[in-house]
Amino acid sequence: MSHSARDTALGVLVACRTHGAWADAALKAQLARDRLSPQDAALCSRMVYGVTQNRLLLDFYLAAYCSQKPDHLQPPLLDILRLGAYQILFLDKVPDRAAVSEAVELAKRSGRGQAAGLVNAVLRKLSQNKNALPPIPDRDEAKFLSIRYSHPKWLVKRLLELLGREEAEAFLSADNTAAPLTVQVNPLKTTPEALTAELEALGVRVTPHAWVPGCLELSGTGDLTALEPFRAGHFLVQDGAAALAARAAAVMPGQRVLDVCAAPGGKSFGAAFAMEDRGEILACDLHENKLKRIREGAQRLGLTCIRTAAADGREFRSEWEAAFDTVLVDAPCSGLGIIRKKPDIRYKKADDLFTLPVVQQAILDNACRYVKPGGVLVYSTCTILPEENQQITDAFLAQHPDFSREDLSLPAQAGQTDGQVTLWPHRHDTDGFYICRMRRQASGGKLL
Numbered sequence: 542m543s544h545s546a547r548d549t550a551l552g553v554l555v556a557c558r559t560h561g562a563w564a565d566a567a568l569k570a571q572l573a574r575d576r577l578s579p580q581d582a583a584l585c586s587r588m589v590y591g592v593t594q595n596r597l598l599l600d601f602y603l604a605a606y607c608s609q610k611p612d613h614l615q616p617p618l619l620d621i622l623r624l625g626a627y628q629i630l631f632l633d634k635v636p637d638r639a640a641v642s643e644a645v646e647l648a649k650r651s652g653r654g655q656a657a658g659l660v661n662a663v664l665r666k667l668s669q670n671k672n673a674l675p676p677i678p679d680r681d682e683a684k685f686l687s688i689r690y691s692h693p694k695w696l697v698k699r700l701l702e703l704l705g706r707e708e709a710e711a712f713l714s715a716d717n718t719a720a721p722l723t724v725q726v727n728p729l730k731t732t733p734e735a736l737t738a739e740l741e742a743l744g745v746r747v748t749p750h751a752w753v754p755g756c757l758e759l760s761g762t763g764d765l766t767a768l769e770p771f772r773a774g775h776f777l778v779q780d781g782a783a784a785l786a787a788r789a790a791a792v793m794p795g796q797r798v799l800d801v802c803a804a805p806g807g808k809s810f811g812a813a814f815a816m817e818d819r820g821e822i823l824a825c826d827l828h829e830n831k832l833k834r835i836r837e838g839a840q841r842l843g844l845t846c847i848r849t850a851a852a853d854g855r856e857f858r859s860e861w862e863a864a865f866d867t868v869l870v871d872a873p874c875s876g877l878g879i880i881r882k883k884p885d886i887r888y889k890k891a892d893d894l895f896t897l898p899v900v901q902q903a904i905l906d907n908a909c910r911y912v913k914p915g916g917v918l919v920y921s922t923c924t925i926l927p928e929e930n931q932q933i934t935d936a937f938l939a940q941h942p943d944f945s946r947e948d949l950s951l952p953a954q955a956g957q958t959d960g961q962v963t964l965w966p967h968r969h970d971t972d973g974f975y976i977c978r979m980r981r982q983a984s985g986g987k988l989l
Contacts, residue, residue: 546585547624547643549575551651553589554620557885564593564885579763591627592620593884594717597691599626605675606666607659618656621647625664629671637668682706686713695891696877699926711967712925720881721758721970722765723750724776725784727842728814731775733757739770751970752954753781755814774842779807782878782964782974786871786921787811789949789976794819796866801854801908804831806838806847808869808921813844823865825852854904861911867919870908872901874922874929878973881966894926901933909941915983918944921976925963930975934961943982951976 549571556567568589572582592599600611603622611619625644628635641664648660679685683701687694690713700709726733737747737757745768750756757776765771765778787808792798794817800809803824812822824835824847832849839847852858854870875894876886905920912918920937922929938944946960954969955962961977 545643546577546581546588547647548650549577549581549585550588550592550624551617551620551647553585554592554624555617557593558616558620563883564589565883587632588624588627590884591631592623595627595631595691596623596888597688599623599630599691601677601688602626602630602667602674603663606670607663615653615656617651618648618653618660621651621653621660622663625660626667629664629668637671641665641668686710690714690717692716692887693889693891696887703925703927708967712965715967716880716884716887718881720780720879720966720972722760722762722778723753723756723758723780723784723971725779725811725814726755726757727775727777728755729818729843730773731770736770736775739775740768743768743770750781752952753784753971754952756781756784772841777807777810777838777842779811780972780974782923782969782971782976783807784811785951785955785964785971786869786919786974786976787815789921789951789978790815790867790869790917790919791950791978792816792820792867796820797864798822798867798869799861799865799908799911800824800869800871801852801904801911802826802871802873803835803849803869804828806835808871809835809847810838810842810844812867812869813839813842813846816846818844818846820846822847824849825854827851827853855900855907857907857910863911863913865911865916866913867917868908868912870905870918870920872904872920872922872929872933873897874901874924875926876923878923878925878964878966878975880973882972894929898928898933901929902936905933905937906940909937909944909981912981914981916981918979918981919976920979921974923972923974925965925973925975930963930977931961934977934979938979943984944979945982947978947980949976949978 553567553571556562557564603611603626621644625640628640629637644664645657645661648657677685677688683694683697687697692713726736740747745762746760748758792812792815798812803809804826809822809824826832835849880887909918949957951957964971964974966973
């Protein structure tokens with residue numbers, strides 16, 4: 542059976558709901574199976590991300606025109622209604638009639654033919670009223686923003702505490718936009734100017750990153766991995782914030798570097814660039830399949846100084862004690878800084894996040910033992926919550942007086958203070974990210 546963009550989109554949404562799959566991974570797998578045309582693949586991606594980004598808002602409007610509560614509907618009816626509602630409310634190029642009729646047919650093809658009338662009625666009402674939709678109640682500020690931008694109320698409340706109304710809303714709005722596609726130039730193989738010319742000759746639009754040196758923003762790439770400059774290892778796909786984490790380490794050629802939580806390898810690759818591929822980088826992860834990806838990435842980029850090791854960041858390896866000039870800890874985290882790229886991260890439950898600081902603290906307490914006296918420890922996450930960031934490094938420094946924060950030497954636009962910085966999508970147009978650089982006293986001595 543030939544698949545349409547809507548069939549494939551529905552398959553992805555069902556996989557996310559029933560198997561807990563991440564939307565980006567499920568979409569990639571489903572597109573590989575269904576082999577849509579480039580136009581249908583683009584429409585499918587737009588619908589999957591659009592529904593995921595606007596789920597609470599779509600459900601609010603569907604509830605206004607459906608006799609049953611949306612979450613009481615049998616799956617995959619709710620997914621079908623969300624797809625139809627997204628097209629009606631957000632996609633100008635899809636006529637409402639087509640969105641309604643396609644949703645009805647999708648219900649029939651999905652074995653829900655008896656509900657085709659309900660799908661037809663709800664979406665037609667939504668279409669008829671789309672210029673006079675019911676207002677979102679605004680007496681409860683957090684609830685209003687939660688529905689309007691489809692973020693869970695607990696997260697909205699936390700953002701209001703951290704940022705205030707205006708900035709919290711800017712952050713939420715930014716989460717529902719597309720992240721720029723940022724790449725870091727491989728200085729061992731090319732220059733920003735040469736890579737720009739190479740990509741532009743292939744029809745790619747290239748803009749230098751506004752403030753992160755050595756990074757470019759691309760659009761119109763098509764399948765990025767099929768481009769010759771990618772295959773030749775002329776660049777690394779990496780957000781500006783992640784590029785800054787490696788830059789903050791300020792590694793030098795000839796040093797020994799340990800990347801404790803290395804997968805998928807971007808920080809190790811960035812460090813290798815800075816080291817001119819001279820010295821040694823040991824990239825660690827728990828899983829062999831992830832280590833294989835790091836080795837493949839290093840080979841594509843022409844890097845020879847990286848080797849890999851399977852290791853748990855919380856378990857001490859005596860042979861590594863005080864053996865590294867720089868130790869990078871890009872800790873497992875809630876990922877709330879990369880919602881633009883992984884829109885379903887927002888729906889994590891607050892309870893799921895409570896154990897993360899314990900893991901982060903344990904990894905940092907262990908990893909610091911691998912830093913030579915006088916060496917550097919860099920802690921980073923792709924989240925914006927202080928309880929995973931400043932509070933972790935504050936607690937660490939209180940327990941380890943032989944470490945202290947020191948200047949990050951980042952571009953002024955980062956707005957660093959006291960050896961640490963939090964980057965925000967709405968302020969910096971990067972991923973949400975935290976970086977802290979700490980140095981161990983040169984006098985050595987046993988760690989507490």
